[in-house]
Amino acid sequence: MKLRPMRFDLYLGRAVFSTVLLTWAVLVGLDVVMAFSGEFKDVGKGSYTLGHAAAWVLYTVPRRAYTFFPTAAVIGSLMGLGQLAATSELTALRALGLSRKRLSASVAIALSLLTAVMVFSGETLAPWAQSRADDIKMSAKWGNSMAVARYSGVWAREGDTFLNAGAGDEQLLPGGGTKLVLRDVRLYKIGDDGRLASLTYAGSAEHGSDGWVLKKVRRDTFGERSATRETVESEPWNSRLDAAALASGISKPRNLTAMDLRTSIEYRKRNGLDARDYEDIYWSRWFYPVNVLALCLAAVPFAFGSLRSGGMGKRLFLGILFALGFWLLQLFFGRMAGALKFDYRIAYALPPIVMLAVSGMLFRRKSG
Template identity: 90%
Template sequence: MKLRPMRFDLYLGRAVFGTVLLTWAVLVGLDVVMAFSGEFKDVGKGGYTLGHAAAWVLYTVPRRAYTFFPTAAVIGSLMGLGQLAATSELTALRALGLSRKRLSVSVAIALSLLTAVMVFSGEVVAPWAQSRADNIKLSAKSGGSLAASRYSGLWAREGDTFLSAGSGDELLQPGGGTRLVLRDVRLYKIGADGQLASLTYAGSAEHGDSGWVLNKVRRDTFGERSATRQTVESEPWQTQLDPAALASGLSKPRNLTAMDLRTSIEYRKRNGLDARDYEDIYWSRWFYPVNVLALCLAAVPFAFGSLRSGGMGKRLFLGILFALGFWLLQLFFGRMAGALKFDYRLAYALPPIVMLAVSGMLFRRKSG
């Protein structure tokens, strides 16, 4: 089987490219419109304006495009191949001696190019743009007293005190509600003369029903010619900082690059913290291109049979059915991995294997 690009590769690639890009634009466009309308409720909070909302939505487009690409790829592929099948062009290609496997390779080549662009965007463009979007929203709502940095964690200000947190999590309480935990916390208090009056380091800062509590505290207080150190295991922290605003400034695992996710996983394991949420997102990034190609190739057999007699509605329905079925299967294995604590690599490898196995059975049946 020859793998070098031929004229029919370009023809099939152009047909698939067109329908995938069109489907992609529709899905992302609808999501952008819904996201923008959802921001109206926050307009007017602090300094958050309609312009901030528009900027926030525009900066999140790369992340939305990355998320919707697998769905757009399978729907677009089915629509493009279905159009060729309905006009008997696939039959003509088969009459020229091209096997179904060779035609499937042509589709895979075209989708591989788009998938490579999406992998690059998901690792470089989307995290940067999402960080900018979060900064715009957080800074506008807080009047400039909060800022989130991809490299420096979370920064916040209240009066003469500046807070820096390396990371944090919003945890569910057993009886309901949430508990915010900030880690690697530093509090910088500035004196009236503009000099650093004290530096407080805390291993963690927790906000629960009774307010803020600092744990494993080390405080250095600076005088004109002296410095004193105080250490306590735990102490309450009297502050008016809003925990909900701080939580919104924390970087979510899905907005981090694979390298940052790996660093976070190692940090949490080293300190005995739960890293499953980060492992879930981390391995989903690695299996992203595999999932896209497996999902689309699993749908290819339908283009050689039933789609020939079906219309656009049938192709659209099958594409959505495939994408939804694959998403549910992946969600099921992912939740099982989290609950039973088995390797996420296995959880993300099983769905494409199952889909390709079913597709292979259908492929052989149609070939027969």
């Protein structure tokens, strides 16, 4: 099978490019509009204005484009090839002696170019732009009382106390609502003389309807010539720090580069912390191009069969069905890896293998 570029490669590539880009623009555009409308509820908090909301949404576009590209790729590919199949152009190319595998390779080459651009953007432009978006929102809504360090989580100040949390997340409560859980928490209290008065370490700090609660607490208090330590399992923390502000300040793993994720994983393992959330996102980055190409190649056989007699609605439905099925399969294996604690590389390798196996069976059936 010869793989040197031919005129039909450019023709197929152009057809797929145009429909993928159109689908991509629609999906990202809808997401941007929904995100912008969702920011209206925060306008007026602090100095957060409609202009800040617009700037925040625009800075998040590269990340949204990266996220929606796999879905746009499979829907756009099916639509592009389906249009060629509906006008019998794929049949004409087959009559020239081109195999289904050769035509599929042309589609894969075209999508590889866009995938390479997305991988590069996902490691450079998207994290930088997302960081700028978060800075804009935090500085406008909560002023200068919040700061985010690259690997040290979030820092906040309340009076003479400085808080540092290594990680955290918001959890759903059984009766409704959410609570913020910060992990690997350190509280530095500064005395009137400018020296460190006490250092408190807590395994976690939870904010619910009753305020803040510190758990697994170890406190070192420093005097002129002495230091004392006390440990308690749990104690209330009388603080008026805004939980929403802290939640916004925590760097989410999905917004980090692969290099930053790797550094965070090593940091957490050195300190005996759970790094599986970071490992999940880290390995998903490595399998991103594999997933895109596997998903699109698995959908290609439909363009050689029933799509010739189907309309745009049928192609769109099958594209969405394929993308949704693959996403659910990947989510299932990812959750299984987290629950059973097996290697995320296996979890992310299984979905494309399954999809390619299905594609191979469809190819053989349609060739028969």
